Amino acid sequence: MDSRVPPDLRDGIRDALPLLLGIVPFALVAGVAGVEAGLSPLQTVGLSVVVFAGASQLAAIDLLGRDAALGVVVLTVVVVNLRMLMYSASIAPYFRELSARVRAGCAYVLTDQAYALALARYAGDRDRGSTTRRPYYYLGVGLTLWVVWQAGTVVGVVFGAAVPDSWRLGFAVPLVFLALLVPAVSDAPSLGAAVVAAAVAVLGAGLPFNAGLIVGAVVGVATGIALENAGVVDGDGDGGGGGGNADPAEGH
């Protein structure tokens, strides 16, 4: 193997650096919230290593802290991460010539940010013939985020164990969800999806196994699709029919 750092890898690392402003506080919260919810430091860091998907980790921590049914916790992780099916499908053509092991490694570090940056670069790449260098840029982004995510979680675990409960650091979990929710509500159908999901989740809060969450999410998604079918669009002149199709899960 060449001892030099491939230029694409360096580009990926460099492009990932601005993202760290958003990643670091998120990772700190993941660490703090884990110990606040009663997970051990090792379990909290293990969650970051094994799952490596921030919003789903916080959802799992939140639900474990509420003693939700274990099946509901896992199901919620799956639902929160389902969006990565789209990323996987969209980026797959660029990885098709790689070995199965490298592809598995690429899949493991797939995140909103690595997908968005890599796709932007690959889609702009006219030279479709040379696929062999392609994963370096993606891996530069993905591995940088991975390392910072794990380090941030460890710092959060140490910090979270040291601060008094009266600081209420666990409250950062729903706040992070709000930070992700607000940009995801970008048009009338997604607003309808959010409002209905929230209402059903609150009304169903008494259901066993925290099932209100899953029912709320499913009814919310159905509402979004129904509103889209009914042709409900927001009134601020977006005539493009979903032209502002910004990825709602993408963190900046």
Place this chain on the structure above:
Amino acid sequence: MATSYGPLSIWAVIVAGGLATFAIRLSFIHLFGRVDEVPPWLERALVYVPAAVLAALVAPDFAPASATVEAALTPELLGGAAAVAAAWRTEDVLWTVAAGMIGLHVARFLL
């Protein structure tokens, strides 16, 4: 809000959640060639997953215990409102969390 689950249950959730997440990530990267793209109906549904799931996750954290105005005006709700305002203006996780935490503690002090 500390969990009462033991280590075995928590590790089971971590491993099951991790394997499922990896399977989602690997799905099309692995299958490509046999399956060309996400089925259109699934793609349409996935667009609304973030808004619906996140709203369903946060709503119970801010819902009042009873329907009176006094019960509704909690420090958590005011902190959450400050966070939504910050998220709206900045679309930034750091500022949103900061605004929400400050809002929570100011409201606890005042209420």
